[in-house]
Amino acid sequence: MASDPNDDIVKYIAERSLEAGQTWRWCREKITPGMAQAFFLQHVLRNRFYSAVLRPAWVSRCPDLAIVRKSINQMRQELVYDDEIKASHTKILWEFGRIVGLTDEQLDSSKAEPKVALFFTALEGLARERHWLVGWVATSIDEFIGGHIEGHNFHADRWKEDLGLSEEQVFFWRYHEKADLDHGGYDVWEPIKRHVTTDALREEIRDGLEVALEAHRNFFEGIALLGDRLDKQGVRIA
Ligand SMILES: [Fe+2]
Numbered sequence: 001m002a003s004d005p006n007d008d009i010v011k012y013i014a015e016r017s018l019e020a021g022q023t024w025r026w027c028r029e030k031i032t033p034g035m036a037q038a039f040f041l042q043h044v045l046r047n048r049f050y051s052a053v054l055r056p057a058w059v060s061r062c063p064d065l066a067i068v069r070k071s072i073n074q075m076r077q078e079l080v081y082d083d084e085i086k087a088s089h090t091k092i093l094w095e096f097g098r099i100v101g102l103t104d105e106q107l108d109s110s111k112a113e114p115k116v117a118l119f120f121t122a123l124e125g126l127a128r129e130r131h132w133l134v135g136w137v138a139t140s141i142d143e144f145i146g147g148h149i150e151g152h153n154f155h156a157d158r159w160k161e162d163l164g165l166s167e168e169q170v171f172f173w174r175y176h177e178k179a180d181l182d183h184g185g186y187d188v189w190e191p192i193k194r195h196v197t198t199d200a201l202r203e204e205i206r207d208g209l210e211v212a213l214e215a216h217r218n219f220f221e222g223i224a225l226l227g228d229r230l231d232k233q234g235v236r237i238a
Contacts, residue, residue, distance in 0.1 A: 001015075001019070002015035002016035002019055003015055005202055005205075005206050006199075006202065008193070009192055009193060009196050009202055009205060010186060010189045010190060010192055010193060011186070012206070013137055013141070013189060013192075013205070013209055014144065014148075014185070014186055014189075016209060016213070017141045017144060017145050017209070017213065018145060018148055018149060020213040020216075020217070021141075021145035021146075021149055021152075021213075021216075022149060023217070024216065024217050024220040024221070025217075025220050025221050025223075025224035026038075026039065026153065026220040026221075026223045026224040026227065027145075027146070027149070027152050027153055027154075027220055028149070028151050028152060028153065029153070029224065030162055031153055031158060031159060031162035031163055032162070032227065032231050033100070033101065033163070033230070033231065033235050033236050033237045034226075034227040034228065034229070034230030034231030034232075034233075034235055035223075035224065035227035035230075035231070036100040036101075036159070036163060036227075036237060037100055037101060037102055037227070037230050037235055037237075038223045038224070038226035038227035038230055039153075039223050039227070040093070040096065040097045040100060040102055040107065041102065041106065041107070041110040041226065042110070042112065042113060042116050042219070042222065042223050042226065043093065044090075044093060044094070044097070044107050044110055045110060045111075045112050045116070045120075046116075046120075046219075047078060047079075047089065047090055047093055048079070048090070049120055050078070050139060051074070051075040051078040051079045052075075052079065053124065053127075054123055054124060054127045054135070054138075054139050055071050055074070055075055055127075055135075055139055056075070057124065057127035057128045057135060058127045058128075058132040058134075058135025058136055058139070059071050059072065059132070061132040061135075062132045062136070064191060064195065066191070067136070067191060071136075074182075074183060077089060077179070078090060082179075085175060089176075089179075092171065092172045092175070093172060094107055095172070096169075096170075096171075096172035096173075098238070099165065099169050099237070099238060100163070100237045100238070101235065101236055101237040101238045112222075113222035113223070113225065113226050114222065115218040115219065115221050115222030115225065116218070116219055116222035116223065117222075118215070118218045118222075119215045119216065119218045119219035119222065122211060122212070122214075122215035122218075123138055123139065123212065123215055125211075126138040126208055126211060126212055126215075127139060130204065130208050131201060131204050131205070131208070133192055133195055133196070133201070133205055134204060134205055134208030134209075134212075136192075137184075137189070137192075137205060137208065137209055137212065138208060138209075138211075138212035138215075140183050140184030140188070140189075141184055141209075141212060141213070141216070142184075142216060143176075143180035143181075143183040143184050144180075144183070144184035144185045144188075145216075146180065147177060147180050147181060147185075148185075154173065154176070154177075154180070155173065155177060156170040156173035156174040156177060157170075158173075159173055163237060192205075
């Protein structure tokens with residue numbers, strides 16, 4: 001069980017997220033060719049939506065300039081340019097899509113599965129309508145969960161083990177193991193404590209977190225259902 005939010009709201013967010021994340025489909029299932037392709041067919045949509053819609057929606061109401069700068073820098077790294085890899089994350093995302101057998105055309109024309117569309121709609125509601133802290137938490141828990149649950153498919157080694165890929169081929173994941181630590185987690189979320197000044201806001205964050213977690217359950221369920229279909233069709237990676 002997650003700890004008492006009245007003691008430490010950040011610890012509560014982290015523990016509750018890890019508790020929920022353990023139960024989601026796809027995250028720790030075997031990575032078959034269908035599951036691999038399904039993730040990337042939906043993640044390309046998420047990549048753009050997070051940085052072009054969801055993060056700006058709450059950042060526009062955030063009074064903490066340090067958080068604003070950090071978040072805008074993340075959007076830049078995702079969609080425009082990350083100085084460390086001299087490319088955008090979108091670029092390495094498309095490259096990895098090709099490694100798991102997808103064409104650029106498939107990635108460019110991908111549509112959201114119904115449960116994934118539900119996830120987008122729910123998160124957009126949180127990011128636009130609720131307190132900016134709820135938007136921040138909702139758009140950063142996934143990276144935290146992926147990095148902190150053992151055997152989660154957000155780890156590069158899982159793609160090597162299940163699909164037989166080389167270290168060079170799993171660069172997208174290896175790089176994100178480090179980059180994602182900067183998106184969410186105990187240290188990153190530390191400023192939340194400073195901004196949560198009332199019990200009502202503490203409760204609003206807790207309630208928003210539950211919606212965000214249920215939305216994520218749908219996201220991964222949608223991916224897994226698509227993966228099941230693709231595997232039935234017999235898709236193969238390169
Ligand atoms: Fe990224």
